[in-house]
Amino acid sequence: MQTPSPDASTREKLRFLWVSYIRQQKRTLLWAIFFGGIAAATAGFGIPYMMEHVFPVVFGKDPLPEGVEAFLRQYFASEDLPDVTLWAAAAMLPLVMMVRGMAAFMNVFLLSKAGLRILENLRLAVFSRLQELPLAYHERFKQGELISRVIHNTQFLQSGMLTIMNDVVIQPLTLVAAMTYLVVAALNSEQVPVLLVNMVVATLCIPIIKKVGSAMLKKMRDMMSGLGDITATVQENLSAQRDVRAFNMEAQQEETFLGQIRRMMTALFRMTVCSQALTPVIEILSAVALAYALYMGCSHGLTLEQFTAIALALYYCYDPIKRLGTVHNQYKLTLTLVDSLLGVLSAKDETPEPERPVPLKHPRGEVRFEHVNFAYVADNPVLRDVDVHVPAGQIVALVGPSGSGKTTFINLLCRFYDVVDGSVKIDGVDVRDVSRKDRTEAVGLVSQHPVMFHTTIKENIRMGRQDATDEEVFRAGALASVNEFTEQHADGYEREIGEGGEGLSGGQRQRVSIARAFLKNAPILILDEATASLDMTSEARIQASLNELAKGHTTFVIAHRFSTIRMAHRILVFESGRIVADGSHEELYASSTLYRDLYDKQIMHAGKEAAV
Numbered sequence: 001m002q003t004p005s006p007d008a009s010t011r012e013k014l015r016f017l018w019v020s021y022i023r024q025q026k027r028t029l030l031w032a033i034f035f036g037g038i039a040a041a042t043a044g045f046g047i048p049y050m051m052e053h054v055f056p057v058v059f060g061k062d063p064l065p066e067g068v069e070a071f072l073r074q075y076f077a078s079e080d081l082p083d084v085t086l087w088a089a090a091a092m093l094p095l096v097m098m099v100r101g102m103a104a105f106m107n108v109f110l111l112s113k114a115g116l117r118i119l120e121n122l123r124l125a126v127f128s129r130l131q132e133l134p135l136a137y138h139e140r141f142k143q144g145e146l147i148s149r150v151i152h153n154t155q156f157l158q159s160g161m162l163t164i165m166n167d168v169v170i171q172p173l174t175l176v177a178a179m180t181y182l183v184v185a186a187l188n189s190e191q192v193p194v195l196l197v198n199m200v201v202a203t204l205c206i207p208i209i210k211k212v213g214s215a216m217l218k219k220m221r222d223m224m225s226g227l228g229d230i231t232a233t234v235q236e237n238l239s240a241q242r243d244v245r246a247f248n249m250e251a252q253q254e255e256t257f258l259g260q261i262r263r264m265m266t267a268l269f270r271m272t273v274c275s276q277a278l279t280p281v282i283e284i285l286s287a288v289a290l291a292y293a294l295y296m297g298c299s300h301g302l303t304l305e306q307f308t309a310i311a312l313a314l315y316y317c318y319d320p321i322k323r324l325g326t327v328h329n330q331y332k333l334t335l336t337l338v339d340s341l342l343g344v345l346s347a348k349d350e351t352p353e354p355e356r357p358v359p360l361k362h363p364r365g366e367v368r369f370e371h372v373n374f375a376y377v378a379d380n381p382v383l384r385d386v387d388v389h390v391p392a393g394q395i396v397a398l399v400g401p402s403g404s405g406k407t408t409f410i411n412l413l414c415r416f417y418d419v420v421d422g423s424v425k426i427d428g429v430d431v432r433d434v435s436r437k438d439r440t441e442a443v444g445l446v447s448q449h450p451v452m453f454h455t456t457i458k459e460n461i462r463m464g465r466q467d468a469t470d471e472e473v474f475r476a477g478a479l480a481s482v483n484e485f486t487e488q489h490a491d492g493y494e495r496e497i498g499e500g501g502e503g504l505s506g507g508q509r510q511r512v513s514i515a516r517a518f519l520k521n522a523p524i525l526i527l528d529e530a531t532a533s534l535d536m537t538s539e540a541r542i543q544a545s546l547n548e549l550a551k552g553h554t555t556f557v558i559a560h561r562f563s564t565i566r567m568a569h570r571i572l573v574f575e576s577g578r579i580v581a582d583g584s585h586e587e588l589y590a591s592s593t594l595y596r597d598l599y600d601k602q603i604m605h606a607g608k609e610a611a612v
């Protein structure tokens, strides 16, 4: 079933939730309803019934029903009957409560079980969707907001759904049972006005519940947005601790955080006040209705038992109304949370998987850009009419001033974004027709800021190819000079590195990342400033490894250092989104002023570095 957008009708959204997540739990839910029915009937009907019909017998006010008396006489002597009746009646109370308690427990247990499964699947779906959605989607949101959706919103949704599920079955059934008893009792004791007044009062509760619900909804939205801001601030702050300290931003960060916490807490406080206001309002209304029943009962000769039974039935009517009010409000809040998740689940994939992917078996690595135009933001072109053919195995350096479009060129080759015009082809196949799996297998990437995970160095390298053996991992590590720093540590390749690569220098992280590329051995290799964080000795060593790795692979190097440029067969010079020169170093040095300037600046820079 197609995922509805947050703007779809509630009916569509509920149908989607039912078909995609809830239906699988149908059996558990049906059992939950069954037990809910038993719990409701024992409370709403059973207890008032005992008040009116059982206790008067015990207290000797009413005779035993004939059938029961005949039954008991078969087993007990006449003089024992009052005692037996008393015991039986006394035993009935815990028995009824036991049935109610066990049925209510099973109801909650089964609903919770189903609810947790539903939430688990929903959470996984949102997380998986975030993996599929293109970079462009991620760039549109603050990371903290997405984290907040996956963690907090699903958590709220989980507790909201449990509140709803716990009450949505049992309370209406209790209400129906109690109402049935009330109608019968009121008609039998000719107390129709009591019934009518209670119906009017119960109806009055509805607009109050709705009003409270919409107030809570507003506060809930404020609170969710506040929580997103807080998560974003914490996430941003923790990942930029070095800069926070370097620029003395601690106080400013604390102030921002405090402001956000206060805003969120105020919204949360107001939401709690709203939700708590509902209970006393409904209790006051129900007390008015009960007082009227008392007045009418006394003035129209109602017996104490009749009145007590009606009062109990009234309690079992208003209690579910009160709880259903909470359920209604919770339902509204839950829909808002569902909307925030549907926002992710239904987000348009701007780089969708092809319906019939063209297989890319044993790719050679030939790359072709055909008259490519691209813009991140409409009417703001970043690549203009880029038309270039790179035969398999060629090493190509991309050079050009900052912002000229080199990374964007690579982004399109990896299909992180789709071209606006023209096409990007690998081995003659448009990347839009290739499955994500084939595409990622064809391209290896060593990025400027390699991502490290909180695990061992060995496992970090293995991310290049999950099924690689330890030997293959060590070989790749050796080729990328990872050995040099693993050998200095007792744990070697088993050394755990911190989240984000803490414990490794920038250069060491790059070596791990290069080892991943060695391990992956993809036909197309992208080196994005791959040697930027290396000192000159390491750079020279890694450069030799890269030269080795690049052999037989189509390699694109975004290079600022002339040592990297030197390894290239061919250089593409970018300027304002166009390729303005294309050729070997010698050709370009002679023909392109821009290239000559860039190269000379590099030489000067490298000379200064060497001197230092």
Ligand SMILES: Nc1ncnc2c1ncn2[C@@H]1O[C@H](COP(=O)(O)OP(=O)(O)OP(=O)(O)O)[C@@H](O)[C@H]1O
Residues within 6 Å of the ligand: 139, 376, 377, 382, 400, 401, 402, 403, 404, 405, 406, 407, 408, 409
């Ligand atoms: N995600 C994005 N959204 C909007 N504009 C972007 C985005 N990424 C890059 N740009 C813009 O596109 C243009 C080209 O950027 P690109 O990163 O391709 O340049 P570059 O040549 O790799 O620069 P550098 O050498 O500084 O890394 C720049 O003007 C940049 O501001």
